[in-house]
Amino acid sequence: MKGPAAHWHDEPTDFGQMGKLPRGHGVAPAAAIGSLNITSATTDEELLDLPWHLALEDWPVANLAALPRGLSRHIVRFAHLSGSVIAVKETSEHVARHEYHMLRRLQRLDVPCVEPLAVLTGRRTADGSELDPVLVTRHLRFSLPYRALFSQTLRRDTLTRLIDAQALLLVRLHLVGFYWGDVSLSNTLFRRDAGAFAAYLVDAETGELYPELSNGQREYDLEIARVNIAGELMDLHEGGLIEEKIDPLATSERIMDSYRKLWAELTGKESFDLGERWRVNARIRRLNELGFDVEEFTIKTTADGSSIQLQPKVVDAGHHQRRLLQLTGLDAEENQARRLLNDMDAYRADNNPDLDQELSAHLWVRQVFEPVVRAIPRELQGKLEPAEVVHQLLEHRWYLSEEQNRNVPLAEAVQSYIDNVLRHRRDEAAFMLQEDSRPAGPPRPDTGGTPPASRPDGS
Known part of the structure; x- marks a missing residue:
């Protein structure tokens, strides 16, 4: 320079x-x-x-x-x-x-x-x-605004997943003391995450950071979210861009329920008898399943020592992301990481159960993840990010094996996925969109939903 x-x-x-x-x-x-x-x-x-x-x-x-x-x-x-x-x-x-x-x-x-x-x-x-x-x-690569996440009409289950992702983002923001002040689907970007969506804040001009938010601040942010999402859904409804049977007002209420359930699980107090101490580990497992790590608990016993009161004090998001990154060096969204880890565990159980976990993870990367990514034709590599491709391929293989009542080899499943699913998806890395934000073309195939954690063959 x-x-x-x-x-x-x-x-x-x-x-x-x-x-x-x-x-x-x-x-x-x-x-x-x-x-x-x-x-x-x-x-x-x-x-x-x-x-x-x-x-x-x-x-x-x-x-x-x-x-x-x-x-x-x-x-x-x-x-x-x-x-x-x-x-x-x-x-x-x-x-x-x-x-x-x-x-x-x-x-x-x-x-x-x-x-x-x-x-x-x-x-x-x-x-x-x-x-x-x-x-x-x-x-943010492979991300889209909510209005671009449909082809003809936004289906109820897709809308539900969007609002759940928005609620999770709001919880994560509130946990660190961030008051958003303008919560809406429009101020959020979404990336596909193994049948769900991961939400990212894209507009912070009204936001403020505090050491901790009061209940009033959290509830006001939540009310803003409810009102804004209702308005956005009404706009889509009037344009015929969501299913007729969807009630925008009732649907917008979902963010209230989703947020409160998640907030209670992450921060709520739990009391149980002294003999039920196993519930401490059960609470940790539930939080891990939600994608959060627990760094510290506050545990109090009653004066007579007959019961325990438990409350998570510090929780960090990204439990599965961190484990996947530690084992393989792969960076993925939380649900993608959970799905890949499940397949990695199945691969180890089927092929080398006595091998060290890290060594088996690196074998999985070389024999499953990398071959799948390399098999994607160059012209299709912008369709989805690699972790999402592998997740969808694993689902596709599981369904093929179930349908045909046989263990479909990985190479055969990859070719079937490329020809029957991936080629028909729009390119989410560089998606052309008209000014009215309504994409053209046939509806995309949807591989939403998650099969059981184990599949016919982890190899």
Whole structure:
């Protein structure tokens, strides 16, 4: 990088003297380049190649990435940057900086959210007119806004999974003390997660972090979620984009029930007799099944020593993700990780039950995971992320074996999955979407649902 050293990390930087001009869009005026200030969490100098001297709505098509956009009160565009895709949002300087720093803090707390990259201020047009500052975030690969998660109509079970994912995200945010203030499906991105969905916060401009949230703050966030989701579902209902039999108001209530059940399981007190101490481990197992690890319990006994009161004090999400990463180095969503771990355990039991767990896990990666991923034709590799492909393949193989009453070999199942399922899915890594957010084409096959943890053959 030519010119004086730039302070990229959380320091506003004036690039006016660096001689770096946008390529492919004409030369930006010196005044526009000279006024630009960037607060950035990345050292990617190609940020300077983008046409910051143009309003977002006037950006050249050559810069833009054709990806689905959710509903937003701001102008948002997706653009190419160093082989990846970024989201650029025009807003005020105060809002952009607040959201940038809030997202960075949430990332440090390991909360599912988009990655903040930069805030740019001091933007000017060729004639010197001021332009709105922008917030730049990295696009979450294989994620989609909720309106893009259907082909013709949004089915009830898909909608239920979306709302459950939203409730889990809200619980995770509240556990770390984050008050969202604008909870909605529109402010969330969703990734497929082994028959369910994983939700990621994408808009934090109204959010605030506290040491701990009061019950009133949590309930107010929950009420905002209920009202916003009801409105979003009414909009879809009027457009004929959800099944007629779905009641938007009744369906929006699901987030209240889902949230409260999960919150009670994670934080609620439990009392039992001293002789029922096995319930401590039972509680841990239930939390693990929900994807949470327990770091500490608060246990109190009654004065006469006849009963115990138990309450989880600290819980961390990502139990199965961490185990999979530790055993194999694979990074996956929570439900995907649970499914892959189940297959890994079945593989070990069927092939090498006496082998060390870690060694068996690496054999599974070499003999199951990697061959499946390598077998996917290049033109289909953008359909789904690898962990989701392997999960769906394992389900497909299980159903084939059950249907044909035989152990279908892995290679045969892979070819069947590619030909009969994967080829007919739309490309979720780079999905073209019309401005009305309604995709064209035939309905996609759905492999939702999870078979038993064990399958005919783990190999």
